[in-house]
Amino acid sequence: MIAEKKKAFNAFAAKKGLRSTRQREVILDIFLSTHEHLSIEELYLKVRASNPGIGQATVYRTLKLFVEAGLARELTLSDGHTRYEHQMAGEHHDHLICLNCNAIIEFEDETIERLQKEIAERHGFKLVTHKMQLCGICPSCRKAAIEKVS
Amino acid sequence: MIAEKKKAFNAFAAKKGLRSTRQREVILDIFLSTHEHLSIEELYLKVRASNPGIGQATVYRTLKLFVEAGLARELTLSDGHTRYEHQMAGEHHDHLICLNCNAIIEFEDETIERLQKEIAERHGFKLVTHKMQLCGICPSCRKAAIEKVS
DNA sequence: TCATTATTGAAAATGATTTTCAAAGTTTCT
DNA sequence: AGAAACTTTGAAAATCATTTTCAATAATGA
Numbered sequence: 001m002i003a004e005k006k007k008a009f010n011a012f013a014a015k016k017g018l019r020s021t022r023q024r025e026v027i028l029d030i031f032l033s034t035h036e037h038l039s040i041e042e043l044y045l046k047v048r049a050s051n052p053g054i055g056q057a058t059v060y061r062t063l064k065l066f067v068e069a070g071l072a073r074e075l076t077l078s079d080g081h082t083r084y085e086h087q088m089a090g091e092h093h094d095h096l097i098c099l100n101c102n103a104i105i106e107f108e109d110e111t112i113e114r115l116q117k118e119i120a121e122r123h124g125f126k127l128v129t130h131k132m133q134l135c136g137i138c139p140s141c142r143k144a145a146i147e148k149v150s
Numbered sequence: 151m152i153a154e155k156k157k158a159f160n161a162f163a164a165k166k167g168l169r170s171t172r173q174r175e176v177i178l179d180i181f182l183s184t185h186e187h188l189s190i191e192e193l194y195l196k197v198r199a200s201n202p203g204i205g206q207a208t209v210y211r212t213l214k215l216f217v218e219a220g221l222a223r224e225l226t227l228s229d230g231h232t233r234y235e236h237q238m239a240g241e242h243h244d245h246l247i248c249l250n251c252n253a254i255i256e257f258e259d260e261t262i263e264r265l266q267k268e269i270a271e272r273h274g275f276k277l278v279t280h281k282m283q284l285c286g287i288c289p290s291c292r293k294a295a296i297e298k299v300s
Numbered sequence: 301t302c303a304t305t306a307t308t309g310a311a312a313a314t315g316a317t318t319t320t321c322a323a324a325g326t327t328t329c330t
Numbered sequence: 331a332g333a334a335a336c337t338t339t340g341a342a343a344a345t346c347a348t349t350t351t352c353a354a355t356a357a358t359g360a
Contacts, residue, residue, distance in 0.1 A: 019326050019337055040316085055340040060317065076226065080316070080348095096273055105273055112265050116284050119257055123246055124289035132282045134266055139274035169306055169357050190347085205309040210348065230317095230347070307356070312349105319344065326337070 002032045005071055008089075012069035026051050027062045031072065031084070037104050039081040077102070077133075094131075098138035105138075152182045155221055158239075162219035176201050177212045181222065181234070187254050189231040227252070227283075244281075248288035255288075 009028055013020065030046050031038075038046075044059045063084050066072035073087040077097065092113075096105040112132070120127035137145070159178055163170060180196050181188075188196075194209045213234050216222035223237040227247065242263075246255040262282070270277035287295070 017337090021325075021338065023339070053340080057318080057341080058339060061338085076228070078226070082316085096270060096275055098275070099278055105275075107269055107273070109265060109269060112262055115259060115262050115265075116282075119259060120246060120284050120286050123255055123257070124292070125246055125248070125255075125284070125286040126292055127284055127286040128249055129286075130282070130284045132266075132280070134270050134275070134277055134280045136270050136275040136277040136279075142274070142276055167306085171307065171356075173308070203309080207310080207349080208308060211307085232347080301360100303358100303360085305356105305358085308352105308354085310352095312351075314347105314349070316347095317345080320342085322339100322341105324337100324339075326335100328335080329333090330331100 005032055005088075009066070009069050009071055012065075018065070023051075023054050023058050024062055024065075026054065027059060028066070031063070031066065032086075035086070037075055037083040037085045039083050041081065043084070075104075094133065096134045096136070096138075098141055099135050100137055100141040103138050155182055155236075155238075159216070159219050159221055162215075168215070173201075173204050173208050174212055174215075176204065177209060178216070181213070181216065182236075185236070187225055187233040187235045189233050191231065193234070225254075244283065246284045246286070246288075248291055249285050250287055250291040253288050 006028060010020070012018075013024075018024075027043075027047055030050075031043065034043075034046070040056075040059055040063060043063070044056050047054050047059055063072060066084070067074055070089055071087060072084045075083040075085055075095070077083065079102065093106045093108045094112075096107055097103070116130055117127050156178060160170070162168075163174075168174075177193075177197055180200075181193065184193075184196070190206075190209055190213060193213070194206050197204050197209055213222060216234070217224055220239055221237060222234045225233040225235055225245070227233065229252070243256040243258045244262075246257055247253070266280055267277050
């Protein structure tokens with residue numbers, strides 16, 4: 001799966017006439033090796049740990065490329081830190097976010113997707129994408145809150 | 151409806167021990183007199199047009215108060231400009247956004263709301279709120295695109 | 301009115317992201 | 331391989347929305 005994505009990025013790079021550099025390889029490897037929703041800051045720290053020479057600007061630039069290439073998706077939470085998550089062609093998921101501890105859980109729901117498409121069509125829109133975040137309190141924060149009270 | 155909202159804000163202000171100032175009244179009047187999804191910048195310009203003395207910081211501060219009071223809702227699009235829209239207690243709507251001209255259309259869908267609640271419950275979350283944006287191409291931009299081709 | 305406390309405007313600070321620019325690296329052409 | 335042509339990079343500076351600071355001003359309650 002990782003090899004697939006690397007190939008996808010290389011294909012994208014070739015089509016765009018991008019050059020292949022050590023920095024981009026390192027950042028791609030590290031990005032693909034994670035399965036969390038990492039912020040640029042976190043990603044940059046991980047990158048710097050093994051490759052002290054690589055600068056933030058490069059990490060910013062490279063992640064934008066990943067998005068363009070369809071490997072990554074930007075996730076804008078309200079904490080002011082843009083996060084990046086893996087994105088596979090065609091696939092698609094939404095998020096359940098804990099307002100207390102910021103835990104992020106992914107989910108998919110076909111019925112909602114279908115309804116969204118219908119709503120768009122009803123308004124004459126051609127649906128391209130969507131963002132859906134359900135915000136609430138996760139099980140462990142609920143439990144903690146209950147314990148605090150009793 | 152406007153009078154209602156003013157009353158709601160005054161009640162909130164009283165409960166919070168906020169003082170009533172000319173600035174807040176002006177900003178509330180102007181906010182309530184619009185029905186678009188205005189950015190702070192736009193709102194500030196409108197405010198300044200009739201009341202040149204009022205500063206941006208005050209507009210920022212006051213809109214946060216409106217959100218806290220439940221009169222307004224923050225809408226974060228990807229253009230980096232926070233927008234504010236009217237919010238009535240209990241009511242709730244989502245957005246259909248044109249990726250081309252940034253037009254915003256509001257909609258509600260009970261079925262989706264119910265499904266969202268179910269999804270949250272299935273994961274043990276207590277659902278507090280949600281954000282849903284359907285992004286696509288609006289009817290007039292679609293038409294324009296077709297005309298351009300032919 | 302006076303004392304207390306909140307609010308304001310202007311300017312400075314913040315902080316994430318982007319841009320600039322000279323140096324270094326990659327690719328292409330011969 | 332060598333050289334021209336063009337990209338990419340890192341560091342620092344710039345940007346830009348938003349927040350904070352702070353001294354001055356205004357609202358409130360006694």
